[in-house]
Amino acid sequence: MQLLLPYVLAILASFAAAGIFIAAMGFNVVRAYETILFTSFRTPFGFIQTLTKFVPLTLQALAFTIPLTAGKFNIGGEGQLIAGAIGATVVGIIFSGLPALLLLPMVLTAGVIAGALWAALPAWLLYRFRISEVLTTVLMNFISFSLINYVATEFWPDPAAGHPTTIPIGNGGTLPNLISRPPLHVGFLLTLLVAALVYIYTSRTVSGYELVATGANPRAAYVYGIDVRKLSVLALVLGGALGGLSGGVEVAGVHHRLIEGLQSNYLTLGIMTGLIAKGNNLAVPLVAFFIAILEVGASAMQRTMMIPGEMVIIVEALVVIFVLLSDVIGRR
């Protein structure tokens, strides 16, 4: 439990700090926090919403932490999500007649591949020209915004929608629901499976070992025969694949079509999740669940109490800061 203490303290500290602002704005702090923390558990709908939000958060966080293990920073999670969503939608619409047994795997795979490719360009630029992936992954995000707008308005647009959106993908491409009322799609289980696989990969495979070694000391890893340059590429592409998967799941499980803006603020939340988990792949799902609770609570708080939902982002950001600070303090 020694390990949990800094987290608990960080959470308390950030709640306290934000609470001061909430009170200063004239709102009821206790009710605010009550709403944030407990909305998820008050109704079945709230809980399902939390689990639904959990999916992209976890995948985005892993898209960030896998490259982080090798010492690389993937800030392109949302571009990879969008690329994955586009890939999934394209396949889902073109092959919309196919049965679920074929279409669903195709849709998800298309998402993964599209995301991996979206990260492959920055990875190649890093490998060949040593261009920082921090720059290139971010810039790819902007390209993806234009791309999704183009696809949603020029290719199979839905004329009835007031916002760039495509027509729905074929029925076979949608993720079935685990629970119908309220609807929770299978993506939830898929995410847990992926998180487990990621953990197994980094801790139990030779390739995962090399990733860890590269991140711990790239020079020493190189001296002892590890091809660190290739591994950096692999790490980024894997991150991109997960980002793409998150996009594919959003399309197949939540929207069933491509909607501009579907990336929401998952990148920011995903990176924050990864940072709070300190890059530990086992902790990511737990932290993601916690952030999901806060996010659901934030919407509710905004609806019922008129407190701007951004307060929750402030709380989450403060948690990140306090957790990182606790690292520094712990070292003394």
Add this chain to the structure above:
Amino acid sequence: MNTRLVYMKNIRKTFGDVVALDGVDFELKPGEIHGLLGGNGAGKTTLMNVLYGLYHPDAGQIYVHGKEVQIRSPRDALHHGIGMVHQHFLQIPPFTVAENIVLGTLPKWERTKRLDAAVKRINELATQFGLEVNPSDRVEELPVGVRQRVEILKILYRGVDILILDEPTTNLTPQEVDALFNSLRLMVNKGLSVVFITHKIREVMSVCDRVTVLRDGRNIFTTPLSETDEKSLVKGMVGEHLDIEHSFLFTGRLESSEGTTRDPGLPLIEARNISVLGDDNAYAVHNCSFSVRAGEIFGMAGVAGNGQKELAEGLLGIRALSSGEAIVNNQPVRKGKTRDILASGVAYIPEDRLEDGFLPRASVAHNLILGYHHQAPYQRRGFLDWKTILRVAWDLIREYQIRTPGPEEVAANLSGGNIQRLMLARAFAHPLNVLIAHNPTRGLDIPSMEFVYTKLMALRAQGAAILLISEDLDELLLLSDRIGVIYEGRILGTLEREEFDKYTIGQLMAGIETTNSSTRYRKTKEV
């Protein structure tokens, strides 16, 4: 109290859990060279760092000239006439000798005018104490021995009467060591006192008047040299841990090598006219050729920074060979082939263990298998066999006495000496045909050094080829079958064991090649 220049009483210093100094008394008389002798980790440098104000003691008092003083920083120490020369010189390479010596003494507005008087004073001191320098030489062009003189002159220039030298002979050739000792005698004759920190008994025997032996942070004894001998000093340094009669320190040779005449086999390391570029894009290794045969230890002698690291990295495929070819363990060496080379039965102990061989964030187990993680028995079909890895890790932790709670602990918690033991464990954990070791015993205490030497000799007996690169000439003389001397990336000479002579090797280390009829002296930085 009047005959004591310095008296350190009951000094205690801890760093966290580690007790570096456990109530140490130390006294220095005027006009003496006082040797402070001990193995790695004994506390010698720590004690002097306290005297020089770099550390504050947890308890104890310091008296200078009979009066108690508080030394809170080197400035205080210098004020009391105490100066220290460290192993790592604090010099500005592009500045001249004179500029480096006066650094920190001149009031800023007089900087441009005052150097003449300074140069005059420097020359006076240099002549007085046999520390010949040219004040207008740029420090970066000078060999290590001369740079050390600059470092000493820096202290003398400030007018001290107590000079502390921390392992001053580490990077010196035997001739430079003699010159240093001469200078120390001159200083003492003029009334200075010198504290000479070292782990080398022979040096203490040759230049010191009195000696204090430290071990595990305690003063074991202090005695005039005339009343002691090598054996007692060894006993003091090592205590009861070692079988003194057979220790290499005392006998000057290794038990295990007696009675085994080796017939070296086929060459397992072959370098043919290899050249390797250094980090600054200049050639660090020029056209080197040599070979190391199975069952042989080839010692590479040389002052640090003459291309040893680049040579080792070139032979292992870590650095590209810009010309020539090398064959290690019957495999042609090419950049990027390090994995295959290691996998065939080759191990490397790099000199800079932290930068080149250590994964701080990962576990001890991760570190132990680095470089061999993709081989059986550690892996099967792409998956790591953690059960085997942990079992082997526990065995290695025990055998090499790595002080850690367990293999799953974060490696960053290991202390320096234990990191070195980990590097050794990693290297020796598998059957080897070839070992390239660069300063393998650095930072180790005496029993550990003995352990390493025994391992090396065992490896040799098993028929491995060992390239031992070391800056410790005594170590090389003890272990090698042949010694090659590297200077500015070239091998200036190779000697067989029967021909070993410290001074001949020292000349080669200084770049002096004696050809049949003439002696050529090579200037340090050929442009």
